[in-house]
Amino acid sequence: MAASLRQVVAGSWRQPERHLLALQCAARHSRWCLITSRTFYTAEYDPNEKTFEKLLIANRGEIACRVIKTCKKMGIKTVAIHSDVDSSAVHVKMADEAVCVGPAPTSKSYLNMDAIMEAIKKTRAQAVHPGYGFLSENKEFARRLASEGVTFIGPDTHAIQAMGDKIESKLLAKNAKVNTIPGFDGVVKDADEAVRIAREIGYPVMIKASAGGGGKGMRIAWDDEETREGFRFSSQEAASSFGDDRLLIEKFIDNPRHIEIQVLADKHDNALWLNERECSIQRRNQKVVEEAPSTFLDAETRRAMGEQAVALAKAVKYSSAGTVEFLVDTKKNFYFLEMNTRLQVEHPITECITGLDLVQEMIRVAKGYPLRHKQADIPINGWAVECRVYAEDPYKSFGLPSIGRLSQYQEPLHVSNVRVDSGIQEGSDISIYYDPMISKLITYGSDRAEALQRMEEALDNYVIRGVTHNIALLREVIIHPRFVRGDVSTKFLPDVYPDGFQGHKLTDLEKRELLAIAASLYMAEQLRSQQFLGSPRISLAKLDLNNRELSVQLGDGTYSVTVSNNGSTFSCLSRDAAGNISIQFLGTVYKLRILTKLAAELSKYMPEKAVEDTTSILRSPMPGAVVAVSVKPGDLVSEGQEICVIEAMKMQNSMIAAKTGKVKAVHCKAGETVGEGDLLIELE
16 A cells, blocks of 8 residues: 555645544643633632631542632632642642641541541641542541531432441332332341352342442352352452441342432421432442433433432431432333442533532532532533543453553543543652542533544544553444443443454554554654754655555555655554554554565564463453462462452452463462552463
């Protein structure tokens, strides 16, 4: 195939939103981009309305930044808390004051109630916003704040206790005439009882933490063996994440949608439902893509779900923003799942379609003000989509955590109708200690098609270097025909990608375009190498620029490309002297190798690198901590047998033997930290 530099410029650069702008080197990133970015709500901030003078945010990252942003608009001074490794974090720099509350592990910092209470006293903060996660649904923390006369920006301890306990919340929901899922309403004592209960309910069942949330401490079991295993892992994750290992079991509704209702209530017996959010695109019970409204609900079902959500909120005298989650089957039957008594991660899409600032509403309610709106005032204006951008490898189980430093980072804020909620900046570290979220990318449009088109454009213009990220997966999801027509469920990812995510599948035209880009980048580098400080080098071999023949290797294929010199250059993710080049194209990173025709001929005589026998060794698929090692040298193991357990970002992952054999060596022990690719176990 033949291509010129000018052809590549003419054919691709006119559409920078598709891919090439994302290849450019990131410009300097300002930590203030979060403050100046468009937020798409029309909330009014009354400077004469009395509010708190100083508020402490008991959280970190993007949600801490999000709360600080509204506090600044309301004229409230802010206090950030941080661990020692977060001392230079964006939320620390944004706040008016900052206090270190301990070392990196969450149990010693962001979950350290004593240290946080001391920070509150030291700074004389009048109120605390907990964000989400950490202590946001901890009734003891809310109680301690109340005893010190400090306002908790959230519901009272009764509502936290009632809704935070999945067992009690289900009973309350039944009494409030809210549709519930069939299941066991008590606490499951041990694995044997779990098996007995699961058999009585009928498989499949969902095992989940009573005090859980965020997908942690949840397992689906299809038989007795999976029930025993699920009980063990769920209880361990629940204890690690929430300090409470109690579990419940209920019927698992296969192939449902996950749709939630945002509620807002005050201390004057007023409560509203702020429409729904579609949250069905998930991996490991954690949401990946959300949108508001849902394509599935009609007005009647929406109203019924909203009214039941409000009925539940009133039953526990709820006062703040909260979310009632439902599972919805194919016939629009809906069942109560849980209520989150906090600000939800995906709250921005509700703000986009209603015009409300939910953080402001939470602060006003906590200060004792009544709601300013009636149910009839709550609109659905346009459509909003949110993608959770994670430092994860989407090619491993749809997203195993990745760590590293953001060497380049540029948010696509130049794209219209884009909002980015982030708590990082260029140079920030993504560590094993905290959630791997980089940002929440939100787009808004007058309708769904426009919102999705904006999202595709924003993903293509998002520059992230230094860590593996999931943009390729996010982009493929939002352009997939099933998603575009609204045909989604919680099984969307495994249904669409039964063999795991493989990246974008190039059409012939896209492949030709990618090869042309790669060849042009190679030639641009060759041209630059002939210059030194703007002057030509003395070259021993003259470079023929009129008709350059190249060999480009992409996957298992080798392609001949002819490039002529007509002008421009491009940028890419990485390249080396051996001709290897990485290009992010249509969201997916492609690895290519470019050689001259002579070098390609000679490379046939190079010995091939021996392929590692992965059946005899076990390497860690992610960075994390070793929780348990189940074998020792000399032990006989069977194929599929658990060998060790790795915990990453509070999620426990069972590592299994790829074949039957004898353990030759064990290279890890419980308590150790391992990196991605580290050798764990060898078999003979």
